[in-house]
Amino acid sequence: MANKKFVYFVSLSSNVPYVLKKALKNAEEKNEVSIFFDLDGARVLDKRYVKIMERTHNMDLQKLMQKALDQGIKFFGCQMNVLIADGLELVEGAELSGVATFLETAYQADAVLSY
């Protein structure tokens, strides 16, 4: 199953490593993948959070995220106002988006998967 469009919607940061691994597999099979990070899921787009995860959970989240971005997977942060107010340090390569961008992408996708 190649050349499909996959959209992941992640609202829990604890699901992010799993989603990244699945997304990478899809991207390696030449599929187009976008990941929308919402609410708690959006925390991973904050460099400060990524550093904390690495320190406390011994998880190389940054490496996994960079690998995904290098594979052409698109990262979108939804409803990031709260994090921006808190001094968000956005991960390079990620874009901020709203529900309109999500819907536009999701309507064109072959699969929309929520985690």
Next chain:
Amino acid sequence: MEGVELMEKKKVVVMALHDELESAYPPLNVAVGAASSGADVILAFSRRGVNILDKRYVSVPSEDLEYLSNALNDFGVSSVHDLLGIAVEMGAQLYVVDMDVNDHFEFIHPAEQVPIKWLLNEAASADLFMHF
């Protein structure tokens, strides 16, 4: 607005399966966004998600996600029930999958009870189906 008139009307089916704060916002945000852009929106509630429709519902985050509640409050984000009201005003149709409502339930908005098969069939013909 010729372009808008020519644009195919989208059909969106959203299913809320859980009632925790972090699970309640995403289906409502998608429903409001889709309805406000002119889509036909079916917003269905099942399992614990149906509690969102109860007048007495208060959104509480899961353990370790309490920060979300404070952050959303501090930032003045609409409550779950406010968003639900907006979704209804925008034309979203509310449904409850059968067998999931108890007798003491007080609906904040009317919702039709439907079989899960009806909902899944609607989802099969939708432009977007999401469950949270």
